[in-house]
């Protein structure tokens with residue numbers, strides 16, 4: 001675990017240095033690559049770890065097979081991270097549109113060849129050398145560097161995500177909150193949903209406050225990502241539609257079973273589309289293993305985890321809707 005964190009941090013920082021040198025020399029000015037502000041690139045950290053795994057697994061197979069694997073994995077990683085940045089943050093971090101044989105400007109033949117050559121060099125020269133020196137680095141150094149960089153990266157990531165999705169000027173934020181409350185009022189007039197107010201959910205927060213928070217943050221993200229807002233709000237408002245005190249009563253394995261219970265209860269109240277059903281059923285993912293089928297479900301599942309986590313950290317806990325007379 002310590003080696004993994006240290007390696008991830010080290011590759012992230014080294015990747016950032018390589019990209020800064022390359023891009024700054026091409027543009028003849030300093031260019032800070034990536035989405036984060038600090039000197040690290042998550043793509044290189046992830047790529048380095050994946051490559052270490054691949055070299056360990058396929059280090060001895062024949063060269064043609066190896067080239068194929070490295071080409072597919074490095075190009076796949078580049079495409080995936082490019083799509084994530086584009087879809088989540090509306091940012092095109094690189095653009096290969098001018099290169100021949102490109103796909104959506106995110107991958108192209110020329111750079112796939114570069115990545116494959118770099119992966120082969122990594123396999124042949126870097127990995128054996130790195131594996132040897134890794135054992136000689138003291139654990140304290142690994143811990144301080146590995147977790148230090150990782151912590152900075154997480155804070156940086158949190159700030160970037162927060163600013164992008166929730167960093168509205170106060171007037172705009174108020175208007176968005178008003179729009180959300182108008183949408184939510186469709187559900188708040190239903191006594192079966194109002195009844196959630198009587199169940200404690202996380203610490204001193206009742207279940208209605210929790211679903212409202214999840215629905216509001218999911219609504220803000222859905223707006224930014226141009227997702228299906230109606231489905232997001234409806235799915236999130238109904239995602240914890242059960243009435244027992246989950247800490248003291250209810251079924252065994254509550255965490256795994258309550259999405260189904262909520263779904264059955266929601267079906268009794270409203271007709272649900274496939275997407276809305278998926279949002280409710282998969283809101284505990286990855287605990288419920290089968291991944292969501294829609295981006296909307298991913299958003300609600302992530303927001304639900306975040307809100308639940310935050311409710312247990314005293315300095316982060318908020319009661320967004322306590323004064324709204326819901």
Ligand SMILES: [Fe+2]
Nearest residue numbers: 239240258283
């Ligand atoms: Fe839940």
Ligand SMILES: [Fe+2]
Nearest residue numbers: 214239240304
């Ligand atoms: Fe929840």
